[in-house]
Amino acid sequence: MTRRLTRRGALAAAGTLALGGCLDGGRGRDRGFWDDPPSLDTSRVSGAIETPVPDRPRLVPVSIGGEVSASFADRVDRLLAPIPEPLTATALPNGAIREQITESRDAAREALPASGESATPLRRAERFATARGHAATAVGTWAGVTTEGDPRAVTESVGTVRNRAGSTLDTLPGGASTPLAGAAVYGPIERWLDTALRRDLVGGSAGVDESANPLRAGETVGEVERVRSHVEVGRHLRDRYEGSLAEPEAVAAPLREAAERVGAEVGERLRELHGGDTERLRQNPGTDAFLGDRPIPRDAPSVSLLSRASYRTFEDLWFDPVPIDDWTPDHPATALTRTALARVRLRALDALAARIEDGETLFPADAAAVEEGRDGAIRSVDALVTSENPLERWLGAQFRTLFAERDAALAESDPDPRAVARAVATYRWVELVGDETSPVTAAVTDAIG
Numbered sequence: 001m002t003r004r005l006t007r008r009g010a011l012a013a014a015g016t017l018a019l020g021g022c023l024d025g026g027r028g029r030d031r032g033f034w035d036d037p038p039s040l041d042t043s044r045v046s047g048a049i050e051t052p053v054p055d056r057p058r059l060v061p062v063s064i065g066g067e068v069s070a071s072f073a074d075r076v077d078r079l080l081a082p083i084p085e086p087l088t089a090t091a092l093p094n095g096a097i098r099e100q101i102t103e104s105r106d107a108a109r110e111a112l113p114a115s116g117e118s119a120t121p122l123r124r125a126e127r128f129a130t131a132r133g134h135a136a137t138a139v140g141t142w143a144g145v146t147t148e149g150d151p152r153a154v155t156e157s158v159g160t161v162r163n164r165a166g167s168t169l170d171t172l173p174g175g176a177s178t179p180l181a182g183a184a185v186y187g188p189i190e191r192w193l194d195t196a197l198r199r200d201l202v203g204g205s206a207g208v209d210e211s212a213n214p215l216r217a218g219e220t221v222g223e224v225e226r227v228r229s230h231v232e233v234g235r236h237l238r239d240r241y242e243g244s245l246a247e248p249e250a251v252a253a254p255l256r257e258a259a260e261r262v263g264a265e266v267g268e269r270l271r272e273l274h275g276g277d278t279e280r281l282r283q284n285p286g287t288d289a290f291l292g293d294r295p296i297p298r299d300a301p302s303v304s305l306l307s308r309a310s311y312r313t314f315e316d317l318w319f320d321p322v323p324i325d326d327w328t329p330d331h332p333a334t335a336l337t338r339t340a341l342a343r344v345r346l347r348a349l350d351a352l353a354a355r356i357e358d359g360e361t362l363f364p365a366d367a368a369a370v371e372e373g374r375d376g377a378i379r380s381v382d383a384l385v386t387s388e389n390p391l392e393r394w395l396g397a398q399f400r401t402l403f404a405e406r407d408a409a410l411a412e413s414d415p416d417p418r419a420v421a422r423a424v425a426t427y428r429w430v431e432l433v434g435d436e437t438s439p440v441t442a443a444v445t446d447a448i449g
Contacts, residue, residue: 033297038363040417048371049407051378053400057385057393059184060121062240064128064233069115072128072229076108079135079154079225083142097145097214101138104222108134122188125233129192133226140208141218151208151217155225162201164231165193173255173333174238175248179448182251184390185241186333189234194321194331196227254448255332259339260323261447262440266339267324269346281324284314290353302362305425306352313345337394340440344395347436348429362425370410370424377403377427380434391441399430 111131143149176182320338321329329335384396406423
């Protein structure tokens with residue numbers, strides 16, 4: 001059935017938005033876009049998603065060794081072995097605990113990559129870590145409710161894994177063929193381990209308490225096992241990559257210098273957005289900082305996109321190791337990749353704001369406009385993931401993930417016009433960040449020399 005947005009439906013939804021305030025700080029307070037939106041026939045928009053999203057780019061030029069892959073798969077099997085199958089209510093009456101065990105066991109098996117499956121090395125590494133984490137959650141929970149079990153015996157202690165992650169981080173980035181290749185190879189590995197130390201393995205080195213709730217004990221064991229897998233596969237890929245090079249080049253210094261050069265540009269733009277206030281550079285200045293004084297419908301798809309993209313940009317800036325002012329990050333490969341991403345996003349936000357001030361709403365006229373918007377985004381991502389520049393391939397890998405949710409909305413049998421407009425806005429955002437990538441990577445290349 002064709003769905004068209006009615007004025008009554010739009011008014012009801014707009015009323016809900018009005019309670020939350022204006023996205024643009026009050027400009028055009030009486031001019032809500034969805035108060036009287038254009039008509040949109042959504043019956044044919046599903047045809048826009050026929051072109052497949054480009055594959056994940058290969059950032060690491062070596063594969064995970066066959067013996068290592070087999071050992072990771074065997075680790076999952078050995079972790080799950082003590083759990084009865086099927087796990088019945090007779091064996092374990094507690095429904096919540098039984099559900100966590102069975103769901104985690106199923107998730108572990110689903111995540112485990114098949115031996116002949118086509119996937120990039122980093123993707124296989126992530127799936128192995130996910131599978132091992134779920135398997136450890138399952139058996140850790142089971143161990144917490146059996147008299148002979150001990151969740152603390154499932155995997156290594158938090159302290160041991162923390163120390164191993166830290167010592168591995170100290171060796172990164174390793175040697176590389178070029179600095180940009182090193183950023184693409186080591187950046188994801190650094191981020192796995194840095195995130196683990198800052199977020200996942202916190203609260204001391206004791207790990208699972210003897211009297212812990214079985215559900216929580218299982219989750220903790222799963223987190224530790226997942227990080228342990230990342231440490232092991234990270235070391236393996238580092239050694240395998242360095243071993244494949246005839247003359248590995250030390251890349252830490254040029255990566256750090258390039259990150260600081262681009263970080264200076266990020267810092268300068270942040271100071272402009274905050275009016276010179278240097279105390280809150282990493283905080284979101286709001287959409288008003290990007291827009292002029294022109295009255296703009298507060299809930300137009302373009303303004304909503306600006307709000308969402310700005311929020312995501314500054315949410316990441318708050319935590320990412322972007323070197324602004326005099327701060328120098330510890331991990332140069334991660335610093336360069338995340339700083340380049342921040343700079344691309346800020347440039348794209350400025351480009352989007354300019355379009356909004358020119359009157360662009362990003363509302364599609366028809367199904368053909370939806371397809372055109374998505375095709376433009378596909379071309380942008382394809383150009384990045386197939387680029388010879390490793391940093392551009394890494395950036396393309398970040399942007400290609402934006403398609404999944406929006407494509408799913410268009411695939412609905414009766415898609416909502418708001419969801420369609422949001423999808424088109426996201427596709428335009430992908431195209432914008434694609435357009436702004438080359439100037440940033442050129443600046444990085446110039447900084448490296």
